[in-house]
Amino acid sequence: MQDAITKLLWDTTPLYPSPASAELEVDFVAAATEAEHFRRDYLGKTAELDAAGLLQAIIAYEILQERVGKPQMYAHLLFAADSEDDTNKALSQRAAEFGNLMARQLLFFELEIMAIPDETFASLSADERLANYRHYLASVRRFRAHTLPEREEQLLKRKDLTGADAFSRLFDELSASFSYRMTIDGEEREFTGEELLGFLHHPDPALRELAFATFLKRHEENSIVYSAVFNDITLDHSQELELRGYESPMEPTNVGNEIEAPVVERLMAVSEANYSLARDYFRFKAGLLKLPRLKNTDIYAPVGETGRSYTFAEAKELVLAAYRSFNPDYGPIIAAFFDERRIDVLPRPGKGGGAFCMGMTPTLPPYVLLNFTGNLRDVATLAHELGHGLHFVLAGSQTMLNYHAPLPLAETASVFGEMLLTRYLLENETDPAVKTSLLCAKIEDIIATTFRQNVLTRFEERLHLERREGLLTSNRICSLWWEENDKLYGDAVEMIDPYRWGWSYISHFIHSRFYCYSYTFAELLVLSLYRNYLNEGAAFIPRYEAILKSGAALSPADTAALAGIDLLAPDFWQKGYDFLRDLIDELKKLAI
Numbered sequence: 001m002q003d004a005i006t007k008l009l010w011d012t013t014p015l016y017p018s019p020a021s022a023e024l025e026v027d028f029v030a031a032a033t034e035a036e037h038f039r040r041d042y043l044g045k046t047a048e049l050d051a052a053g054l055l056q057a058i059i060a061y062e063i064l065q066e067r068v069g070k071p072q073m074y075a076h077l078l079f080a081a082d083s084e085d086d087t088n089k090a091l092s093q094r095a096a097e098f099g100n101l102m103a104r105q106l107l108f109f110e111l112e113i114m115a116i117p118d119e120t121f122a123s124l125s126a127d128e129r130l131a132n133y134r135h136y137l138a139s140v141r142r143f144r145a146h147t148l149p150e151r152e153e154q155l156l157k158r159k160d161l162t163g164a165d166a167f168s169r170l171f172d173e174l175s176a177s178f179s180y181r182m183t184i185d186g187e188e189r190e191f192t193g194e195e196l197l198g199f200l201h202h203p204d205p206a207l208r209e210l211a212f213a214t215f216l217k218r219h220e221e222n223s224i225v226y227s228a229v230f231n232d233i234t235l236d237h238s239q240e241l242e243l244r245g246y247e248s249p250m251e252p253t254n255v256g257n258e259i260e261a262p263v264v265e266r267l268m269a270v271s272e273a274n275y276s277l278a279r280d281y282f283r284f285k286a287g288l289l290k291l292p293r294l295k296n297t298d299i300y301a302p303v304g305e306t307g308r309s310y311t312f313a314e315a316k317e318l319v320l321a322a323y324r325s326f327n328p329d330y331g332p333i334i335a336a337f338f339d340e341r342r343i344d345v346l347p348r349p350g351k352g353g354g355a356f357c358m359g360m361t362p363t364l365p366p367y368v369l370l371n372f373t374g375n376l377r378d379v380a381t382l383a384h385e386l387g388h389g390l391h392f393v394l395a396g397s398q399t400m401l402n403y404h405a406p407l408p409l410a411e412t413a414s415v416f417g418e419m420l421l422t423r424y425l426l427e428n429e430t431d432p433a434v435k436t437s438l439l440c441a442k443i444e445d446i447i448a449t450t451f452r453q454n455v456l457t458r459f460e461e462r463l464h465l466e467r468r469e470g471l472l473t474s475n476r477i478c479s480l481w482w483e484e485n486d487k488l489y490g491d492a493v494e495m496i497d498p499y500r501w502g503w504s505y506i507s508h509f510i511h512s513r514f515y516c517y518s519y520t521f522a523e524l525l526v527l528s529l530y531r532n533y534l535n536e537g538a539a540f541i542p543r544y545e546a547i548l549k550s551g552a553a554l555s556p557a558d559t560a561a562l563a564g565i566d567l568l569a570p571d572f573w574q575k576g577y578d579f580l581r582d583l584i585d586e587l588k589k590l591a592i
């Protein structure tokens with residue numbers, strides 16, 4: 001039994017034997033020393049380098065980034081697995097301070113790349129020796145108009161530790177510290193937040209509502225902290241916008257994503273124009289559940305095949321089979337996550353919520369964190385995170401600066417992996433009731449990654465714009481949240497009252513400004529890719545793989561073009577929603 005539980009914990013010893021190990025200490029010290037050397041060698045000299053010199057500097061910088069990253073990755077994993085452990089807390093804080101110091105030491109390098117005169121830069125960029133870094137260099141220079149002198153950049157970074165980063169840490173620790181008491185089957189028991197959210201997939205409507213309300217009410221009880229965190233994060237952002245001369249709250253994200261604001265606006269407007277598709281589905285689902293109208297706690301309720309649950313071993317086999325059926329070569333890559341115990345499976349107190357896959361450098365293996373409770377959604381999450389894992393492994397042939405896929409493409413392999421799982425499950429199922437439930441789950445998933453993320457993005461946008469006018473009361477934040485959700489749900493879904501606090505647990509708002517539209521972007525891109533796969537069959541696979549392998553070596557638009565996708569085509573986004581409409585029609589035919 002003990003052994004079985006151990007197998008569901010990840011094994012971080014290939015990184016370091018323990019948090020107290022000499023190896024970890026050595027790496028902290030060595031990375032700091034190398035950063036000093038790099039600074040000594042290149043400070044004030046980068047802009048004068050010729051192509052050969054710049055290449056050498058970039059390679060040294062990349063090696064250094066890998067060195068600096070490894071202890072931080074380790075600390076992050078330990079803290080995510082148990083944020084209540086004092087050793088993990090101390091290590092995580094140390095790694096954050098270390099990372100901050102290293103970033104301050106090294107930020108001169110990119111500032112000096114920005115300072116290269118245009119003409120010199122044009123000839124450097126054309127030099128074949130720098131071909132591997134052409135996109136990197138161009139992306140650095142995109143921030144040129146928004147960058148401050150080194151000393152100021154250093155000070156801002158330094159104050160982040162006690163500013164935005166500190167609030168972000170408080171948010172994580174507070175949220176992970178909650179345990180909840182709820183009565184189920186006449187017995188009061190303790191649950192983690194993730195377990196409560198897992199009940200949204202339970203067949204009993206009263207239990208779904210009770211679990212979600214219990215979860216949200218705890219957040220309401222901590223409204224002082226949550227509204228302070230949200231206010232401070234947004235104020236911090238608006239000050240940064242002002243200092244750096246950005247015009248809108250979303251602009252830094254768009255510049256980083258290499259996507260023009262009008263393209264993002266079109267993505268959002270097309271999503272809004274299709275909200276009626278979601279409402280149409282919600283009304284249909286109410287009929288399937290024999291309810292007059294859905295509450296928002298009914299959206300993920302199981303249909304037909306009620307309450308089916310999966311063991312982790314079953315989930316593993318399904319996900320492996322789904323990836324193998326697409327491309328047998330992916331089998332060993334996916335299997336290695338299980339064989340090498342790079343997945344932390346079960347929810348427990350002190351463990352971070354949600355799920356993630358962490359890939360840090362091309363030479364370190366990625367790790368996956370789950371909060372597996374056994375429903376179909378959890379199986380899909382496993383497929384999702386292993387999609388990220390596959391992406392990291394395939395991009396491992398890139399060098400460090402080209403390794404991390406740009407944000408808009410970061411969710412491509414993950415969302416595609418979920419699609420593969422659904423297709424595999426549908427193909428191996430003959431029972432129309434089960435097929436119905438699978439199709440519902442897929443449609444709900446698409447709704448969650450497109451429309452819901454659009455709601456989140458609109459909310460985040462209003463939050464930042466209103467914060468410019470002054471402090472936001474928690475009541476006001478609740479109203480903004482409610483209004484944006486209401487635009488999606490309309491009269492098709494009744495929101496339960498505690499859902500006013502639904503904003504307070506979404507960590508993307510805290511950790512990464514305007515991350516959420518990446519999900520909408522990725523889902524619609526994947527629907528197009530998937531349609532191409534259905535049309536082209538096996539010929540599609542190498543084109544798809546080219547996207548994953550390219551990491552960050554190209555811009556998002558150039559990367560998508562590798563698979564024949566034109567992100568800028570005016571009807572591109574609508575095609576994704578047309579695919580969703582087809583799925584809903586398919587469901588309606590099946591369920592009649």
Ligand SMILES: [Zn+2]
Binds near residue numbers: 384388411414
């Ligand atoms: Zn993801």
